[in-house]
Amino acid sequence: AQSVTQPDIHITVSEGASLELRCNYSYGATPYLFWYVQSPGQGLQLLLKYFSGDTLVQGIKGFEAEFKRSQSSFNLRKPSVHWSDAAEYFCAVGAGGSYIPTFGRGTSLIVHP
């Protein structure tokens, strides 16, 4: 079965600084990978997804993620963080015959002014 690890529980950055949130997965073949964002009091919103092709994926709100098979990683990046980006970020993997994604524990992003 697939699994997802988000090693950072909290990340604190200053507004305008760059951001990288880490995600590592475990699965024998090429997985389907997702990043979701959860703002306080709201549900999960899909930021971007990877299925195949170009390993650098562009998403909404200026986010991008890069699939690195050799490292089993799918890290989320943003060149310049805005205060409104403060939220919980979840990496998820879907694989094989199951369409049910497995979620990581989430990384809480704190943005300092």
Next chain:
Amino acid sequence: EPEVTQTPSHQVTQMGQEVILRCVPISNHLYFYWYRQILGQKVEFLVSFYNNEISEKSEIFDDQFSVERPDGSNFTLKIRSTKLEDSAMYFCASSERGTPYQPQHFGDGTRLSIL
């Protein structure tokens, strides 16, 4: 943009009581899901539903839980004889198709507090 809507946003229930959480999926979506997120923990899959029957369920989804699509728009999760450990945020989601690469659209959740 169409949204998944959930009601109520917060439900407080006495332990042992039954609770029904309601969801209105996106209208052209065919697959429906319930997830649970205990405070501070990861989002956990409960159940998926397609064509008026359960497609897949996790070990969490035991006989205490049931789902139903009582009409053409609503999708409900019933929890019988609630326990303290059922306190969590419950998310409904829907997708157009049930494939691994089809993203699921989530509602804002219902916070369930069991006293």
